[in-house]
Amino acid sequence: xxxFLVPTAEAIVATIVTKSIKTKEKKPEALKIDTGNGNFEIExxxxxxxxxxxxxxxxxxxxxxxxxxxxxxxxxxxxxxxLTAASNPSDTATMLHEMSTVGVSMAIxxxxxxGVMLIVSSAIEKRALKAPGAQPAAN
Amino acid sequence: xxxxxxxxxxxxxxxxxYKNAPKNEMKIGILCWxxxxxxxxxFVDALFEYAELKAEYFTPAPADMxxxxxxxxxxxxLGLIIWLAILLIKDPKGVVKAALFQKKK
Numbered sequence: 396x397x398x399f400l401v402p403t404a405e406a407i408v409a410t411i412v413t414k415s416i417k418t419k420e421k422k423p424e425a426l427k428i429d430t431g432n433g434n435f436e437i438e439x440x441x442x443x444x445x446x447x448x449x450x451x452x453x454x455x456x457x458x459x460x461x462x463x464x465x466x467x468x469x470x471x472x473x474x475x476x477x478l479t480a481a482s483n484p485s486d487t488a489t490m491l492h493e494m495s496t497v498g499v500s501m502a503i504x505x506x507x508x509x510g511v512m513l514i515v516s517s518a519i520e521k522r523a524l525k526a527p528g529a530q531p532a533a534n
Numbered sequence: 535x536x537x538x539x540x541x542x543x544x545x546x547x548x549x550x551x552y553k554n555a556p557k558n559e560m561k562i563g564i565l566c567w568x569x570x571x572x573x574x575x576x577f578v579d580a581l582f583e584y585a586e587l588k589a590e591y592f593t594p595a596p597a598d599m600x601x602x603x604x605x606x607x608x609x610x611x612l613g614l615i616i617w618l619a620i621l622l623i624k625d626p627k628g629v630v631k632a633a634l635f636q637k638k639k
Contacts, residue, residue, distance in 0.1 A: 402575060449567065456568025457575040459616065460609050464536065467605055497582050501575040508574055 396470055396480045396490040399461035401498030402505060406454035413451055417444040440520055450509040457505065535599050537576040539606025543613065544569035559626050565617045572609065 423439045465471040470479055480490035547569055551562040584591045594602070622630055 398579070399575070402571075452564070452567035453571035453574070455571070456564075456613070457571025457573075460540070460568065460572035460613060461575050463609060463612050464605060467608070497579060500582070501578045504578050505571060505574050508570075 396486075396493045397465070397478050398493050398498035398501060399458050399465060401494055402454050402461070402502045403458040405502045405506070406451055406458055409447065409451045409454060413444050413447040416447060417442075420444055438523075441516075446513060446516065449512060450506065453505050453509065454502075457501075535594075535602035536606040536609065537573065537580050539603060540569055540573045540576060540609060543610045544573050561617070561621050561624065561626060564620055565613060568613050568616065569610075572613075 420442050423442045425437055425439045427435050427437055462471060471477060472479060476482060478490065480486040544566060547562055547565040551566050554560065554562065580591075625631055
């Protein structure tokens with residue numbers, strides 16, 4: 396009915412947080428990697444704001460496509476009150492129940508998937524730091 | 535069917551993204567995030583529907599299946615339109631800029 400509103404709300408908050416972190420972020424950690432024959436490559440770790448953008452992209456993308464599905468099913472209209480379920484109290488109660496169950500679960504699962512991605516990317520970064528020939532680059 | 539269509543779109547986009555990485559001229563990543571985000575959300579929707587319908591969930595009426603597939607294709611098309619708009623606005627290859635401006639002789 397309006398489950399997409401919960402991920403949309405999270406997407407708005409995540410976007411604001413991403414922008415605020417981006418302005419405060421320091422220069423990311425750099426790595427000097429020995430590519431052989433005395434050559435070196437400098438690689439930078441991606442900043443946290445970039446990783447946060449993965450979450451906002453998933454939330455915005457999913458919410459927009461889900462909103463389209465709701466338009467398709469006639470649950471969202473371009474005129475007031477925009478949600479057909481908001482026009483009578485019994486439907487509004489059902490809508491709020493759906494938002495608190497399905498909508499919240501959607502937001503939690505997307506965030507959980509992003510959390511797993513953070514853990515995996517952190518493990519990959521640690522492995523790269525430990526690799527032979529890799530050393531912190533002087534900034 | 536909508537979930538399945540979106541998951542396949544997400545998988546195809548991810549394969550294309552991986553094949554072209556680290557180059558990101560076509561911004562395929564946008565499509566990946568969009569389709570994966572929608573797939574996760576529809577997966578949750580499917581779980582709740584399954585909890586309600588049980589085994590009946592896997593035997594939808596052909597008309598419902600067709601309508602859901604039609605919706606899935608429309609969702610994929612909308613995703614492609616959004617991606618195309620972002621691609622043309624960001625114009626990473628400078629193609630739009632080159633088409634709009636002429637070099638002075």
